[in-house]
Amino acid sequence: MVSNPRQGDRRARFMNRLFARLSTRQTAATGFVSQPEPRTIGSFARGRQMVAGNLLFAGYLIEAEDCDLWEVAPPDTAYEDEIHGFAWLDDLAAVGDPRARALAQKWVWGWIDRYGAGHGHGWSPDLTGRRVIRWINHALFLLRGQDRDASAVFYRSLAGQTWYLSKRWRSAHPGLPRFEALTGLIYSGLALEGKEALAAPAITALAQECATQIDAQGGLPTRNPEELLDVFMLLTWAAAALTEAGRTPPQAHVDAIARIAPTLRILRHADGGLARFHGGGRGLEGRLDHALAASEVREAAPGGLSMGYARLSGGRTSVVIDASAPPQGAASLNAHASTLAFELTSGRRPLIVSCGSGASFGAEWRRAGRATPSHSVLCLDGFSSARLGTMPTGRGEPLVEAPRNLPFELDRLGDGARFQGGHDGYVASYGLTHARTLDLTFDGRGLAGEDLLVAMDDAAKRVFDRQIDGPKLGGVPFDIRFHLHPEVDATIDLGGAAVSMALKSGEIWVFRHDGAAGMSLEPSVYLESGRLKPRATKQIVLSGHAIEYATRIRWSLAKAQDTAIGIRDLARDELEFND
Numbered sequence: 001m002v003s004n005p006r007q008g009d010r011r012a013r014f015m016n017r018l019f020a021r022l023s024t025r026q027t028a029a030t031g032f033v034s035q036p037e038p039r040t041i042g043s044f045a046r047g048r049q050m051v052a053g054n055l056l057f058a059g060y061l062i063e064a065e066d067c068d069l070w071e072v073a074p075p076d077t078a079y080e081d082e083i084h085g086f087a088w089l090d091d092l093a094a095v096g097d098p099r100a101r102a103l104a105q106k107w108v109w110g111w112i113d114r115y116g117a118g119h120g121h122g123w124s125p126d127l128t129g130r131r132v133i134r135w136i137n138h139a140l141f142l143l144r145g146q147d148r149d150a151s152a153v154f155y156r157s158l159a160g161q162t163w164y165l166s167k168r169w170r171s172a173h174p175g176l177p178r179f180e181a182l183t184g185l186i187y188s189g190l191a192l193e194g195k196e197a198l199a200a201p202a203i204t205a206l207a208q209e210c211a212t213q214i215d216a217q218g219g220l221p222t223r224n225p226e227e228l229l230d231v232f233m234l235l236t237w238a239a240a241a242l243t244e245a246g247r248t249p250p251q252a253h254v255d256a257i258a259r260i261a262p263t264l265r266i267l268r269h270a271d272g273g274l275a276r277f278h279g280g281g282r283g284l285e286g287r288l289d290h291a292l293a294a295s296e297v298r299e300a301a302p303g304g305l306s307m308g309y310a311r312l313s314g315g316r317t318s319v320v321i322d323a324s325a326p327p328q329g330a331a332s333l334n335a336h337a338s339t340l341a342f343e344l345t346s347g348r349r350p351l352i353v354s355c356g357s358g359a360s361f362g363a364e365w366r367r368a369g370r371a372t373p374s375h376s377v378l379c380l381d382g383f384s385s386a387r388l389g390t391m392p393t394g395r396g397e398p399l400v401e402a403p404r405n406l407p408f409e410l411d412r413l414g415d416g417a418r419f420q421g422g423h424d425g426y427v428a429s430y431g432l433t434h435a436r437t438l439d440l441t442f443d444g445r446g447l448a449g450e451d452l453l454v455a456m457d458d459a460a461k462r463v464f465d466r467q468i469d470g471p472k473l474g475g476v477p478f479d480i481r482f483h484l485h486p487e488v489d490a491t492i493d494l495g496g497a498a499v500s501m502a503l504k505s506g507e508i509w510v511f512r513h514d515g516a517a518g519m520s521l522e523p524s525v526y527l528e529s530g531r532l533k534p535r536a537t538k539q540i541v542l543s544g545h546a547i548e549y550a551t552r553i554r555w556s557l558a559k560a561q562d563t564a565i566g567i568r569d570l571a572r573d574e575l576e577f578n579d
Contacts, residue, residue: 012171016125019167020118023160029192030155034244036191038137039237039294041287042090046530050092051099057082059360061532069107070114074121078360084111084122085130093138101141108135108142109150112157125168126177129184132161133237136191159195162188166198169205175213175220175331176227182206183234190245203250206238210256218259219307221331223324225267226280228307232260233291240294261292262301266311267320268292269345275309275320276343278327279334279357279370281529303410310410312417315444316347322375323421326386326402333396334359334370337384339403339423340436341375344447344557349503350485352376352557356527361534367397369527378434378451378480380546381472385425385434401428416441430476431455431463432546446558451480455549468547475545480553482511482540486526490538499540500560508560516553517544 049056053065058078074080082088092104115122122131135142135158143151162185169181182202189199213220213231220228235257239249267275272289273282308324321342327335334357344352355374358365368374372384379385386402403423411418422435435452453476455461467476484490484501493500499511499521513519524539542553 015171016123016168017118019164020123022118023164024117026160026163027194028152028156029159029162029194031193032136032139032191033193033196034191036136036139037244038093038141039233039240040087040090040134040137041284041290042088042092042094043284044091044094046088047091047093047095047100050088051095051103056530056532057088059529059532068110070110077121080121081127084115084120084127086111086134087130089134089138093141096141101144104138105142105146109153112153116153116157116160123164125165125172125181127180128161128165129169129172129180129182132158132165132184132188133180136187155192158188159192162192162195162198166202169202173330174209175222176230178209179206179213179231179234182209183238186238187241190241190247203242203247203253206235207250207252210235211252214256214259215307216259217305217307218256218261218263218301221327222278222334223308223327223331224278224280224334225264225274225276225307225309226283228260228267228280229264229274229283229288229291232257232264232295233287235260236291236295257295258297258299261295261297262299263306264288264292266301266306266309268318269320269343269350270313270316270318271345271348271350273345273350276354276356277309277320277322277338277341278336279359281356305408310408310419310421312419312438312440312447313444314416314440314442317344317440317444317447319344319419319438319440319447321419321421321438323406323408323419325404325406325423326399328402329398332399332402335386335399336370336375337372337386337399337402337425338375338377339385339406339425340421340434341372341377342438343376346444346503346507346509346559347505349487349505349507351488351501351503351509353483353485353526355483355525357529358527358534360529360531361527365527365534370399373479373481374483374527376482378436378453378478380426380430380432380434380453380478381476382479383426383429385423401425413439427456427460427463429463430467431460431465432476433460446556448556449554451553451555453478453546453551461549464546464549475547477543477545478517478551480517480542480555481524483524483526484538484540486535486537488537490521490540492521510558510560511540512556512558513542514554516551517542519543 055062060075092100165185172178172181185202186199189195242249310321310323312319322338355369358369372379386399388397389400403425405424408421417440419438422433424433426432432453433456437450439448455464487504489502491500501509520541522539522541524537525534526537527534
């Protein structure tokens with residue numbers, strides 16, 4: 001057993017390289033047991049851009065018509081991960097014309113020529129699992145027009161990668177990386193002639209991971225909604241492959257799918273996208289609904305929280321709230337200090353958002369995106385409700401000193417639904433507990449909010465007194481932020497008493513407050529993977545000082561009275577590389 005994490009990572013990399021090279025000695029497969037059916041969904045717009053010579057990976061755009069993907073010097077590790085994982089193959093297959101096929105073939109066989117002997121970055125269990133799933137999904141697209149020798153090279157490489165996965169899946173980190181490795185092994189073991197025996201141990205191992213990694217709420221330790229969707233799709237693909245091979249998926253596997261599907265429905269906004277918390281994005285358009293339909297799970301989530309999130313919905317409006325403590329330890333390396341933050345979507349249009357993960361824009365943006373001011377929630381004295389620590393492996397920064405006492409209630413009201421929650425993330429430093437109440441009407445036309453800062457007991461009052469008697473003589477400053485989606489057109493209205501927000505659908509929303517804090521409309525950013533740079537947007541900020549043991553701020557979001565109940569909204573967003 002390796003006790004030093006750095007030593008363990010070095011040993012894992014050495015073993016990955018060793019078994020990658022040994023994979024070339026394995027018996028080649030001669031074909032598929034049955035015709036593979038593609039299940040992954042790509043972006044037609046992104047595929048079309050690749051055919052035109054615009055390569056956008058991990059936030060980097062390289063313009064190189066007729067270039068070899070593998071000759072481009074990778075700008076960072078995230079870029080390498082993306083190209084070696086071959087998810088871009090989904091996009092080229094979505095285009096599906098002869099030019100897209102020729103480019104896909106050039107890059108797949110180019111990878112085999114350059115890296116197939118076990119050299120290079122792409123030989124890790126998670127990337128290999130991701131890669132073989134795509135190769136098998138799009139095998140008919142790739143093999144069309146290829147001669148016998150080229151086909152033999154393709155099958156030989158797939159067989160070697162399958163054997164590699166059978167030896168190295170255990171070294172993948174628990175969570176999504178291990179699910180990718182095991183699903184790739186099951187997928188390829190069942191699909192390739194003569195490799196069926198390699199699938200059996202992976203089927204058992206995947207069921208064990210389902211039992212240990214998917215909790216009773218149908219969630220992951222990372223609490224990342226997009227990562228949960230990725231795991232869900234992998235499990236449904238593996239279950240479908242097993243069923244088509246005449247095998248019954250283990251009960252733990254089936255039960256995990258049944259637990260995750262209702263949770264994803266809680267995390268689904270009215271526009272079909274995911275809530276963007278703890279490093280996750282909204283997901284490719286249509287992917288969530290397609291995955292839920294493919295699972296054939298119809299059950300709704302039980303009452304309470306799902307993966308630590310609460311949901312309010314009414315009419316065409318959805319509100320998703322981060323109502324639990326952030327992840328801990330290794331699971332928190334991409335987690336955000338977003339406790340009690342919420343997002344609101346009306347119909348197909350996001351209104352209140354989180355800034356999102358800045359990981360694709362560099363380390364500084366990544367840190368900024370994880371901080372409390374990047375979320376639609378109260379921030380005290382400019383500090384986050386959890387702090388960034390360090391990891392001895394250098395793999396990232398976990399969250400430390402995070403809230404741990406988080407009571408909540410979900411209730412039905414006469415005219416809507418209510419969420420009430422609180423957290424103690426500021427008690428140790430300021431003596432103040434943050435409590436938040438959100439009331440959404442049944443018709444979805446109004447959200448009433450209240451944020452409360454309160455010193456709960458004598459010990460908390462003493463901490464607060466030391467603050468306002470010392471460095472915070474004028475009171476402890478706070479800001480309540482409401483980040484707006486970039487497509488929201490916001491202006492100060494009614495002589496500074498309100499903010500009017502116009503959505504592209506034609507809806508008008510109005511933000512008001514009780515005057516207990518000052519209001520301003522300030523710049524913000526929207527951090528979205530697949531873009532070249534952060535998108536400029538705005539945020540509504542309520543600012544004030546806590547000078548008493550209890551400070552209460554009330555605010556509301558409501559559709560303007562002349563906004564229709566139902567609006568025909570058919571406009572679609574296209575992928576752009578120039579923003």
